[in-house]
Amino acid sequence: MPELPEVETIRRGLAGPITGRTIKRIRIVDPRVVKAPGPAEFVRLVTGRRIVGLRRRGKYLCLDLEPAGHLLVHLKMSGRLLHRRLSKKAGARVPTGLGHLLLFLDDGFLLYYHDTRRFGGFHYRTDDPFPALALGPEPLDPDFSPARWRRILVGRQARIKSLLLDQQAVAGLGNIYAAEALFRAGIRPDRPAGSLSGAEAGRLYRSMRAVLKEALAAGGTSIQDYRQADGRSGLFQVSLRVYGRRGEACPCCGVPIKACREGSRTTYFCPGCQH
DNA sequence: CCGTAGACTTGTGGTA
DNA sequence: CCGTCACAAGTCTACG
Incomplete structure (x- = not known):
């Protein structure tokens, strides 16, 4: 799917709404979209962290977390990264089939990943993952002459x-x-x-x-x-x-x-x- | 260095 | 109508 314009559109749509939010709870619906580490370790590491930035490099996104950590996301062919308000009704349930990885945020919104083919997904990284990606220049960067x-x-x-x-x-x-x-x-x-x-x-x-x-x-x-x-x-x-x-x-x-x-x-x- | 094929996976659409 | 096959926005690996 998603090439640079699609990934950047998602980044622009999400950056404002999710920056500063804390990930209160995580639900892994299909563990294949959690690429590293294992699902239990992923939940343990990421729960309770605050999102402090959202960056793009090529077709990758990186959610920067505090305390320091990073979620590297690639959508591959069919991934979607979506954001919506959860119903405020008491006892309301998240609809099934909404996504394969659900991140419940502290403002009542859900940040969730859906990927029909499960090619894409999330990597947790301690260090900034971008420098290691060995990507060529960004074609829309001012330095790209x-x-x-x-x-x-x-x-x-x-x-x-x-x-x-x-x-x-x-x-x-x-x-x-x-x-x-x-x-x-x-x-x-x-x-x-x-x-x-x-x-x-x-x-x-x-x-x-x-x-x-x-x-x-x-x-x-x-x-x-x-x-x-x-x-x-x-x-x-x-x-x-x-x-x-x-x-x-x-x-x-x-x-x-x-x-x-x-x-x-x-x-x-x-x-x-x-x- | 370069090209091809296959793997991952599921859904869809065209054809038989 | 159903089954089957080809094909799909991406990347990685193996091999010639």
Whole structure:
């Protein structure tokens, strides 16, 4: 699911409401979403801690706790991180099937994780987990310059679509935004990364940042599972130009969009516009 | 270094 | 209509 715009939308939606709240109680509905440590130890460590910050790096979120500790969260394909007020009625029960990990907060709200596939989940860490993630630069950071992007491409034989998905090259793009950025830049997904001209690298730099910013402004792309922290869908799915549009006419030139296999991922591109 | 395949897991949609 | 298969926003590992 969630690529940079979706994860950042969730972070923005949650940061204000949960910062300063204490985790009063934890219910683990499916232990597979607690990746480390074991469930009992997780409950013991995290219960009673206060949330003092929520940060994002690439597609990861980190809940900073006090006394010092961290919850590293990755949503993988189908994870949702949601926040809602619990019913105030005495004896009201949390609906079953709401989520797979429930964190009851001291203001009567529930912060909960739901993941159909259980690929994603929570890691408890003593130290800040971000430095150890070995991720590439944040594409929307002010320090991420066109020159830095050109240095990432130079000499690379890997196909440009694979490199955009490589979180160690640049952090946060996934299958949707990699395809959309390449379409906007007019570059075929199977080009060797190092074969891009200076002008092409510049176009890709701008299109990658533009599509991420537009998707963020739209609250992300909801195709199946992704939801914002308050449960609303994102809106960017209507603005996708090639992803998921095999056989449809290209919005620029009218040629049918093609799909091909890149590794084990489907990639979409316009054979008329992308060279 | 690069590519592919498989693993994790469940739901959905198209096809036979 | 039902069963089966392919496929899905991500990452990690193994292997050639």
